[in-house]
Amino acid sequence: MTTPCAPSSILFYHGLPGAPSDRTLLSTTAPTEAVDWLAALHTDAPFETAICAQFERLTQDRDPVHLIGFSLGAMAVLTLAARHPTRVSRVTLISPAGPWADGAFGDQMAGAPVFRAARRSRPRLTLLAVAQMTWLRFAPDLFLRTVFKSAHSTERALIAMPALRIHIVDGYARMFATHLHAYVRALRHYACAWTPTTLPAHIPVDLIQGTKDTWTPPDMARDLAARLGPQTHLTWIDDAGHYGALTALTDGPMPG
Template sequence: MAEPIDLWPGEPLDLGGGRRVFVRRDRAPAHGRARPRAVYVHGLGGDSTNWTDLMGILHTEWAGEALDLPGFGHSPPPPGGDYTVDGHAGAVARLIRSGEEPVHLIGNSMGGSAAVRLAAEHPDLVKSLTLIAPAMPDLRPRPVPYQMAASVIPVLGPAAYGLMQRRPPEVRVQDMFATTYHDPSSAPTRRVMEALEAARERDTHPHAETAVLRSLRGMVAEYVRRGRRSLWRQAAQVRCPVLLVYATADKFVDPRMAARAARTFRRSRLVLMPEAGHVAMMEFPERVGREVATFLRGVGSGGPGRTEAAPAAAASAGGVPRRP
């Protein structure tokens, strides 16, 4: 991996209606050519810095904007404490409408869920959709997701989560890399120190625990939602081209869901990354960057259509995943 780059600069942005978010933007390259917009949406417990390296790889061709979702990072809580997937998707939609649209929308985990809802309900805002380990409903038991879901149990759950958050920030950061990376020892020292600084900063925000717990509650609600607004039904309604990036060592999102996702999204390309964890764009930014760049160039040239087993995806994944 190349030497980690500096964090992209950011500033607060007023989205109207009492909503403010912190947005990081990349710097335009020297050639000065117009670049299509790419908007990045992080997952639960993350922030805009999760996209630093991927934005750096893609910024020569696409103008990157990564927001801290309401209540996360440097963004203040949302009005009324709305941490639902609808609330997060609404914040992203407002950000998109603040500039040129439609955009290339890129989401990870919970950010992927919000991106799916936005793309299904506001297709005019989304030119393409890239989903990295999207948190789509899956009720099959897995240890880490079930432990997280237990945090929303009234009284006991928040109390247990609060105790975990009172561990030293060094322990929490170590645990974060252990659960989100396949090989946590591969995390550059600079990124670990940035994560530690961010954890200490979060400890100064009284709303930080609330943001995680209520967002988690919103995700649980989506996992049991039925009807026309269920996320899988909305996935089938997405019209734009979709790049799906799953990882074989993901402790949060079962990689077996990749096959269902490839069948459900009508115009999808699937990449299954071996020996990668939940935040592949952080663990392997160059590999993810190559796939995303190839995909976005295809969208810009008028493709791609639906591919059941895209050659590039099969090559990078070691084959197409079996049907779950």
């Protein structure tokens, strides 16, 4: 069960595939809680209604919070900031996934086959997710090498580090085992429905992007920054890939 956050705290929303433990890959001087946001999707409520209900419980009677969204966690964070602007003080997006629904960046994303399956049908995506789960269980190293095959060399060097490789495999495995259908549901929403909107001017947005990211490419980051409004500040991490932008921030506190 996720516990309520402290006043003026930071809430971290992981990517997909991913897990709340991804929060350990960055550091911050402020109290931070990793949100198991897929747990909110074990319900029949619409996607936005479900994650907003969880967020409302977490932030009830609290000061506005700083939201951090990594990768596809950006979809959750931006949805919450748009729906609950008085409860959000700041947004930080790390290697964020921009909108897929308009199809503008499909050919640039390494995960495009998964998103195409998500657009076609829920059963097809579910079968693919089950296949990934089985592959990960019986051949985790081969699975990880395949997933990172198209990544930049600096990103592949990251997964050569035993501790990080174990962390990623364990996070993926826990997500598939615990939230398989919620994962499918989130990907379907991303691929078929989600489009971000301009956020209120009082919410500053820090967008952190690696220049060599093949999962959420730089052009997608530029497009997302333009959509979110003039209060968005885009910071480039040279020669960093997807996870590289996340781990590059472990030497200091997050913005804000």
